[in-house]
Amino acid sequence: MSTPKPVLVVAGIGAGGGTGAAAARAFAKEGYTIALIGRRVGETLLEELKNSGADATTFPVSSYEYASIQSAFENIRSQYPSPQYSIRAAVYNVAHGVWKPFLDVTPEDIKGVTQVNVEGAFAFAHEVITEFKKNEIDPTTGKRGVLIFTGATSSIRGNVTTSAFSAGKFALRALSQSLAKEFGKQNIHVAHAIIDGGISTPLSREYRKNPEWEQNEDVRLSPEAIASSYIHLAKQERSAWTWELDLRPAHEKW
Template identity: 30%
Template sequence: MRSMASSISSKGIAAIVGVGPKLGRSIAHKFAHEGYTVAILARDLGRLSRFAEEIAREEKAQVFAIRIDCSDSRSVKEAFEGVLSLGFVEVLVYNAYQPVPWRPTNFTDIPLDSFYKSLAVSSIGAFLCAQQVLPGMVERRRGTILFTGCAASLNGIAGFTELCCGKFALRALCQCLAREFQPLGVHVAHVIIDGIIGPSRGLTVTQRGLVGEQQQSGRAEEGSTMMDPDSLAQTYWHLHVQDRTGWTQEIDLRPSPSRFY
């Protein structure tokens, strides 16, 4: 766990689970910019620590990097012992997912352990993380939990059984938690990302190139219909600060087709 500043924010902790070079990092940047102490969690602690240093430096914020394996209940418990030791977790963003091949996989060729892993990361990990933070939110009658979904959350897709089953379960979890905990002051929402997320427009040319190298080939051309993660992060922030008289439970985000530009 890395500390990058001198004192914990009075606003509470924003815990971002599943922080990679695009959306997770942009969400962490946004909440740090708004004055939150941020805990960023993912499996690759080395890369995560570099993100923590970058965010802390640029946003003048307190940032902690904590390793987590969302498919392992013991890892989730240990990670959140660290997060909760920082103070009250006011915001949980669950952005973790298990990468799957971009090309369709025949159903009969899907290994059972691969199917289990996708379910574990997409939905069971979300269940475990939410269990860690909800008691504190209910006690204070405030808090926000945001789950990241995708087009596979809504429709079964031939050849993508692992992804769809995990994301369907995540959406169901979100709806159950919203109905149980929103009357207790906790805002729970599901964000459907229906598109390909590209590098942040806020990155330097060199940084954009490095992120672009990590993209799966053959999906989309940069600058066509890719979604800017910084813009998406603005929506996560908007959901968090919504007035409780008009809370959003689910929102879908997609890029405007390039032919309309």
């Protein structure tokens, strides 16, 4: 019987120049089939992955409501059915940015933060872990799969304009820790990555307009370096798993 082809499901691609897209590229190089979930899943990234020889498909969602995530996974299972394929890795890279004073936070802000960090994260994790439980234990890593959540500095501390953003990120971190403890016993690896600092993306470079910052790897993160750490998590053996990484540039002071 042939070995199922491993599938990475990554949610949160954005404009295609950040962490989610970098993770897709990195896992594709490791031989994974790539399933892309997002509200904005650009054809440019999909074309790039296919041109590199990867098997990749986009699964657009209108929101991160529970039903939307469920529907996306139904389509993924249809596109990449068992036993030919098996979901072996997943990255939840979705964020909803709200940076404003507490009294300026709106009900819509709260709804957006909650949908992404609680409802969507729960739905994504539920679908992924359900699939992982069907997998045989990998003889090299000793795991059935790895689920990685992308966090932020606000996952562990609040600040003057992060009341809503931090509340969501705290929830996401707590979910990841709870799942790590509950499902580690079933050889399912759940990890959380604190991204501590600015990431060099096309959007951030356009916003900052600071070539010195862009070129100085001591003061900013690169999506590719973050993705490399995610590959490291996926390859960790069961006798020494990491639950949480704190990824920051060398000169970051936070």
